[in-house]
Amino acid sequence: MKDxxxxxLSFEKRLSPHTITSYSNDLEQFLHFYKKxxxxxxxxKIDKRVIRSWIVELSLQDLSPKSINxxxxxxKSFFKYLIKRCSIKLNPTSxxxxxxxxxxxxxxxxxxxxxxxxxxxxxxxxxxxxxxxLILELLYGTGIRISELINLKLSDVNFLKKEIxxxxxxxxxxxxxxxxxxxxxxxxxxxxxEELSIETTELICTEKGEKTYPMLVSRSVKKHLSSLINSKKxxxxxxxxxxxxxxxxxxxxxxxxxxxxxxxxLAATQIYTxxxxxxxxxxxxxxxxxx
Numbered sequence: 001m002k003d004x005x006x007x008x009l010s011f012e013k014r015l016s017p018h019t020i021t022s023y024s025n026d027l028e029q030f031l032h033f034y035k036k037x038x039x040x041x042x043x044x045k046i047d048k049r050v051i052r053s054w055i056v057e058l059s060l061q062d063l064s065p066k067s068i069n070x071x072x073x074x075x076k077s078f079f080k081y082l083i084k085r086c087s088i089k090l091n092p093t094s095x096x097x098x099x100x101x102x103x104x105x106x107x108x109x110x111x112x113x114x115x116x117x118x119x120x121x122x123x124x125x126x127x128x129x130x131x132x133x134l135i136l137e138l139l140y141g142t143g144i145r146i147s148e149l150i151n152l153k154l155s156d157v158n159f160l161k162k163e164i165x166x167x168x169x170x171x172x173x174x175x176x177x178x179x180x181x182x183x184x185x186x187x188x189x190x191x192x193x194e195e196l197s198i199e200t201t202e203l204i205c206t207e208k209g210e211k212t213y214p215m216l217v218s219r220s221v222k223k224h225l226s227s228l229i230n231s232k233k234x235x236x237x238x239x240x241x242x243x244x245x246x247x248x249x250x251x252x253x254x255x256x257x258x259x260x261x262x263x264x265x266l267a268a269t270q271i272y273t274x275x276x277x278x279x280x281x282x283x284x285x286x287x288x289x290x291x
Contacts, residue, residue, distance in 0.1 A: 022070075022074070023074050023077075023078075026070070026071045026074035026075070027074060027075070027078060029071070030054060030071075030075060033053075033054050033057060034046065034050065034054075037050075037053065038050070043082065043087065043088055044088060046092045047092050048092050048093075048095070048096060050092065051072075051075065051092050051093055051096055052096065055068060055072065055096075055099075058071065059099075064101075065098075065099035065100065065101045066101050068099055069098040069099055069101070072093070072096070072098060072099075073098075075093055076091075076093040076096075079091045079092060079093050104271075105271065106241040106244075106245070106271055106272065107231070107232065107233055107238060107241060108238065108241045108242040108244075108245040108246075109225075109229055109231060109238065109239075109242045111246055111249070113228075113229050114140065114242060114246075116228065116229075117136075117224070117225070117228050117229055118136075118181075120228055121133065121136075121224060121228070123224075127192055127193075127196060127207055128207075130185070130188055130189050130192050131189060131204065131220075132220045132223075132224060133185055134185045134186060134188075134189045134204065135149070135204065135217055135220050135221065136220075136221065136224060136239070137181055137182045137185045138152075138182060138204075139221065139236050139239040139240065139243075140239045140242060140243055141178065141179055141181065141182040141243070142164065142166070142176045142178070142182070142243070142260075143176075143239075143240045143243030143244055143247075143260055143261055144166055144176070144240070144262075145168070145236075145237075145240065145262075146214055146217050146218070146236040146237070147214070148166050148167065148168055148262075149204060149217060149236070150204060150211065150212050150213065150214065150217060151167060152164070152166070152202070152203040152204060153201050153202060153203060154190070154200075154201055154202070154203050155201070156203065157178075157186060157203065159183065159186075159187075162177060162178045162179075162180075162183055163175050163176060163177050163178055164176050164178055166262070168262035169262065169264075170264075172262065174259065174260075174262050176260055186203070193205070193209075204217075217236055218235060218236060221234060221235060221236050221238075221239065222234040222235065225238070240261070241272075243260075244257050244260075244261060244269070244272045245272050247260070248272050248273070254266060254269055254270065254272075254273070257269055257272065
């Protein structure tokens with residue numbers, strides 16, 4: 001079986017040296033386990049029971065679920081390789097799910113800090129200045145993803161209804177309300193494009209009228225957030241987390257936030273309740289007589 005491991009590693013030449021070392025260590029650990037608990041050295045004899053037993057042993061070694069899942073992913077990749085090579089007929093890792101990992105509470109910007117940001121931003125009345133403010137307004141005002149932002153068209157904006165049509169993951173469309181500040185900034189940017197004779201169907205664009213790109217948006221967000229806000233992260237997704245957290249803190253229900261964010265299920269949206277619960281605890285401590 002060790003020969004099969006070595007052939008597999010040589011086959012995966014596209015991997016970086018660090019990843020190959022990691023894969024090699026994971027496979028060596030599994031080989032050691034299999035020899036220790038089985039009289040066989042045959043790959044064909046490995047079944048789901050063996051894989052699950054290995055996962056249990058790794059858990060007893062106090063490895064984190066994330067580390068165990070990485071090792072399991074290595075094993076799954078190895079057995080897929082064996083299936084392709086017709087070395088085995090059945091994949092013993094098929095149907096074995098990864099362990100649940102603790103979700104990190106998303107970082108967000110406090111409401112007072114966001115208000116301070118928009119009140120104190122000093123942007124020139126230029127194409128780039130107006131565009132930068134529009135980027136911030138839309139990311140925080142709608143909670144859309146960076147990919148959704150750069151794909152917005154002028155035709156997606158309904159000024160009469162004050163809403164915007166967004167094409168999200170899996171090409172699923174959703175409608176998001178726009179507040180007055182966002183509407184004003186969109187109109188201001190359109191006016192600036194007309195002044196410069198920039199003709200484009202894109203809502204956010206470059207000075208040449210071309211579609212903008214993720215790096216441009218990320219640089220813009222980092223530049224303005226880092227100048228006025230103290231945070232560990234300065235990326236567009238931070239504004240998405242901030243959007244969701246602020247709505248939840250103001251009494252918005254989870255289902256509505258799920259629809260606004262374009263999440264497939266409530267499970268992805270529930271991570272924001274952690275921040276909301278912390279706010280409730282603060283309110284409780286300040287308000288309850290016996291707190």
